Every structure is written in structure tokens, then in C-alpha cells.
Amino acid sequence: MNDTTRKPASLIGDLDRYWLRLTLFAWAAVSIWYLYDRWGYIQWLSLGDTDDNMRLMQVRGLLQGQGWYDLRQYHLNPPQGFDIHWSRLVDLPIAGLILLFKPFVGTAEAERLACGIAPLLPLSIAMIGIAATVRRLVSPIAWPLALVFLVASCTATLLMFYPDRIDHHGWQLAMLSLTVAGLSDPKGARGGAIVGVASAVSLTIGLEMLPYCAMAGAIIALRWVWDRAEAPRMTVYALTLAGGSTLGFALFASYADRVLRCDALTPVWLSVMIAAGAFLFLLGRINPEQRWLRLALAIAAGAAIAIGFALVFPQCLGRPEQVSPELARNWLDNVREAKPIYRHPFRTAFPIVTLPVIGIIGACIATWRARGTPRANIWIPVLLFLVFAGAMLLWQTRAGPAAQLLAVPGATALAWIVLPWCLGHRLLLVRVVGTVTAFVAVSGLFAGLAIQYLAIDPPSKRTKVVDNASGRCPTIPALDPLNKLPPQTIFTFVDLGPRLITVTHHNAVAGPYHRNGDAILDVQHAFGGTPENFRAIARRHGATLLLVCPNMAESTIYRARNPGGFYDQLAHAKTFPWLEPVPLPKKSPLRLFRIH
Known part of the structure; x- marks a missing residue:
């Protein structure tokens, strides 16, 4: 048997014999590429989904001494908190990575690295x-x-x-x-x-x-x-x-x-x-x-x-x-x-x-x-x-x-x-x-x-405008100025609540979790009802600030379903004597108000 015959046969044998270690090698290569390609997102803690933000909050609670079997999120709907229907199993690798990196890079960077590596x-x-x-x-x-x-x-x-x-x-x-x-x-x-x-x-x-x-x-x-x-x-x-x-x-x-x-x-x-x-x-x-x-x-x-x-x-x-x-x-x-x-x-x-x-x-x-x-x-x-x-x-x-x-x-x-x-x-x-x-x-x-060149269901310019506007609201540069204010409960959209509590020291009223339907309905009723109704609901939840993101998908629903409701009036620049605008940095995509 000549060398040209032996080499392919040896390669085939190695692919079969060492499939597990070669698969892990391929996984390592893919992981390194993902970490390199997404490094900027990792450093900005770009947890794009509400559940990702809530998962990090659950891990923080565990590391800060919250009970193993206590999965309530106390930064949502305080003081009783928000019941989350998850388990601690997925928290473990994230928490382990944070504890591993924390002595070397500090808590904030350890969280970023853990969130980048854990998935x-x-x-x-x-x-x-x-x-x-x-x-x-x-x-x-x-x-x-x-x-x-x-x-x-x-x-x-x-x-x-x-x-x-x-x-x-x-x-x-x-x-x-x-x-x-x-x-x-x-x-x-x-x-x-x-x-x-x-x-x-x-x-x-x-x-x-x-x-x-x-x-x-x-x-x-x-x-x-x-x-x-x-x-x-x-x-x-x-x-x-x-x-x-x-x-x-x-x-x-x-x-x-x-x-x-x-x-x-x-x-x-x-x-x-x-x-x-x-x-x-x-x-x-x-x-x-x-x-x-x-x-x-x-x-x-x-x-x-x-x-x-x-x-x-x-x-x-x-x-x-x-x-x-x-x-x-x-x-x-x-x-x-x-x-x-x-x-x-x-x-x-x-x-x-x-x-x-x-x-x-x-x-x-x-x-x-x-x-x-x-x-x-x-x-x-x-x-x-x-x-x-x-x-x-x-x-x-x-x-x-x-x-x-x-x-x-x-x-x-x-x-x-x-x-x-x-x-x-x-x-x-x-x-x-x-x-x-x-x-x-x-x-x-x-x-x-093919889908890039098919003229079927092309995204509209309006969709792009909405996506761009709402996409800036959950970012750290947009939300970080809120940390200059004393910690308090902020009334905001349901889909913005988990991100708000993750990157600021404030609390929120609701998040998109079905076990807490009453709080979700309170937010919907507040934005869709009369201004007086909003003020009463906000007071009941102890909210002292109102934070909105114009053109966020959730906001367009309130305007479409409840024309003339509180949020629709607010979006049309109507003012209220008990609602005081709070200055934010220039070009901020958010609008903040103090509730009196």
C-alpha cells in the first residue's frame, strides 16, 4: 500500500476514532469566533431579551444571599416582588463563572464575561x-x-x-x-x-x-x-x-x-x-x-x-x-x-x-x-x-x-x-x-x-424607524443617566421593566411574566385609561417616576388600542400638572417624568 492510499485511510480512521475530542475542538473554535465577533456586545452587556435580563437578576439575587428556593424578583412590583416560574438549574453555570472571574476583574466585568461564555x-x-x-x-x-x-x-x-x-x-x-x-x-x-x-x-x-x-x-x-x-x-x-x-x-x-x-x-x-x-x-x-x-x-x-x-x-x-x-x-x-x-x-x-x-x-x-x-x-x-x-x-x-x-x-x-x-x-x-x-x-x-432578493414582504420604512428608535432605549448609554437619581420605583412599559432593573439601581412595576398578570394588567390599564386612572395606579404601586420610550412596539399598541387614553395624550405632547419632565442627556431616546 502506497502513502497516498494510507493517508486517506488514516484520516478516515482518525475521524472515527477521535470524533468526540474533534467535536469539542470544533466547539472551541466556534466559541472563540463567537466571543471575538460579539465582544462589543458582551462589553455593553447587550442582553437583548427580557428573559436574559431577568436571568441575570436571578443570579445576582442568588449571589447576594437570596434563598435557593426563593425565586421572587423583588425589584419588580415591590415590596412583594414578582414570582418567576423558573428553576435555579440554569443559574448555576452563570453564577459559577461570575465567582470564577470576580477576584481577577471585579463584579461588573465578571458578569459580562459570564453572560458571554455561559450560553x-x-x-x-x-x-x-x-x-x-x-x-x-x-x-x-x-x-x-x-x-x-x-x-x-x-x-x-x-x-x-x-x-x-x-x-x-x-x-x-x-x-x-x-x-x-x-x-x-x-x-x-x-x-x-x-x-x-x-x-x-x-x-x-x-x-x-x-x-x-x-x-x-x-x-x-x-x-x-x-x-x-x-x-x-x-x-x-x-x-x-x-x-x-x-x-x-x-x-x-x-x-x-x-x-x-x-x-x-x-x-x-x-x-x-x-x-x-x-x-x-x-x-x-x-x-x-x-x-x-x-x-x-x-x-x-x-x-x-x-x-x-x-x-x-x-x-x-x-x-x-x-x-x-x-x-x-x-x-x-x-x-x-x-x-x-x-x-x-x-x-x-x-x-x-x-x-x-x-x-x-x-x-x-x-x-x-x-x-x-x-x-x-x-x-x-x-x-x-x-x-x-x-x-x-x-x-x-x-x-x-x-x-x-x-x-x-x-x-x-x-x-x-x-x-x-x-x-x-x-x-x-x-x-x-x-x-x-x-x-x-x-x-x-x-x-x-434567496430571501434577500425576493420582493416579498419587504420591511417597510416605518418598521425600520420604529425598530431603530426602540432599539436604543434598552442600551446602557440610554439608561445609565437614571443612576444619577436616588433609587425608586419607575413606572414604565412591561417589556422595558426587566432591562431597567438590570442596568440601573431602580425598581419597576412589571415584566412580561404570566404569574404576575395583575401587575401587567395594571400597566396596560394605566397607559390605556384616563390620566387620573394612571395616576391612581402609579400611586398604588409606589411609582414616583414615569419612563417611556416613544415608538417602542409596546407603546404603539397602547396608542392603537386606546386612542385618547393617557399614553396617547402623552405621545401627542399633552401636559399634566402632576407630571413634571425630568431632563435627560441630549438625543436620549427616552422621556422621563416625575409623578407628583
């Missing part, structure tokens, strides 16, 4: 899960292509891992990556344990991935129905799901989550996980030989859980947030990411759905090609999971990051068929142009390129 930690798990899945389903050396697709094409997914995106979505996507890796694991007990632990961790963090956890459990049960040799996978999954959920509840459930609420891992959902684990474990131990009997037992177990849930927890049969009809109508029903993908403009929807569609097509083709082989038994569960993730987009657009992530194995399988054909073609034009074209098509990159 990249779950990205490593997501990359490992996808690489492991593709190695089993496509080829032991196909995982680098999958990582390229993940980093280059999963735009909605990667946004959840950007520096400063410290909310919990990145960790839940990482658990979803482990879930699909567990479903594709040929070793039943190990695969069941991975799915069970990943589901329990995800549920401990929050209920956003509950449908995916339920689907993963259903797929494991269906595998057992079809093949009783899958019993070890199901029994281990049952034990880890029930045990992991119990441990997660004991370690991380807040005081407020120890009642029968429907929006977190409370006794409601803990009971469901324990019951589901108990049923699946018993079925796996009984493990009858007849397939029809296994199917009947699985259906009976599912029906028992569903009926028991409806009878014991009827309050949770509706929407889990359990908000008032008025708040649902004025707020939750209008959250853009909670609307189906087909309710969004084509310019928004097309780049999100392209890769999931390609992934489903690729998974279908790969499953068909694997028919009659052991690999088909691995592809079918992944295909079901992928189709389910794509269908979730028809329910809520916020399913886009998960759908793109889970589409990577299917897209990689399709590329593994198409790209070698192009590269091996006798025509040079096909080998060069065809390969590049095939890569751009199969990866879904064409969607992002």
Missing part, C-alpha cells in the same frame, strides 16, 4: 449529541458535515447559543440533542438512560420541551410494542425519567412551585412523570410475547395517565399559564413566537422551515434505503421525532430552533447521497458547480440567500 457551554452538548446521532445513522465519518450544517444553516437554533443569550433555551436544545442521540443509540439500556435523563433535566429547567419529551417517551413505548427486545431501553428510560424528575423537583423547585400549578415542574407534572415511569417500568418487566397484547397494555397505560390527569388536575386542561381572559386577549395571544409559522410573513417563515423540510425529506429517503437492515430500526424513531418537530411549527413558531436542530441528521443523510455523486461525476462542471449547488441546496443555505 456557549450547552452548545458543546448540542454538537456532541448531533455528531453522535449522525455517526450512527449516516456514517462514522459524516459528523463533520453535520456540524457544518448545524453552525452554517441552523440560524434559529444558533441564536439560542449566542453570547449574552443566557436564558434557558440553549440548555433545553442541548437536552433535545441528547434525546435524539439516545433514540438512535443501538444499545437499548444506554439509549433509554440518555433519553430519560435528558427529559428530566429539560423538564426541571422548564416545560417548553414537554411535547418533545412526551413524544420521545411515546416513541420508546412504540419500539417496545413492535419489538419486545426493546424492554431494557424502556425500563431504564422509565426509571431515569421518574427518578430524574423527582430529583430535579427536590433540588430545584421553588417555594412557589410546590403547589398545584400547571406551568412548571410542580407536583402536577411530577406526578405525571412518576406515574408514566411506573407504568412503563411495569410493562417492560411483564413484557408479554404477543405484539397485540403489548399494544393493548401500552394504550391502557396511556389512557390511565390521561384520564387520571383530567380527573385529578382539571385546572391544567387549558393553557398552562392560567391567566385571565383579558390578559390572554391583550397579551399572550399576541406573542409573535407563539403563533403558527403560517401566520408569519413569508420572509420570516421561509428561512425557518426550509431546513426542517429538507431534513424530513432526507430522513424519509434514508429510512427507505435502510429498509430491511438493522439501521432502519434506528432511523424510524428519529424520523418520527423529526416529523413531530416539524409539525410543531404548525402550532408555534418558537418550535423553529428545535425543528432546525433535529433536521440536521436528515439533511446530512441527504447530502451524504448527493455530494459523493456530484464529486464522482465524470464532468468537471458537475464536480465543481454541481457540488457547490448541491451543498447550498441540501444545507438550506439557499433560503437565506
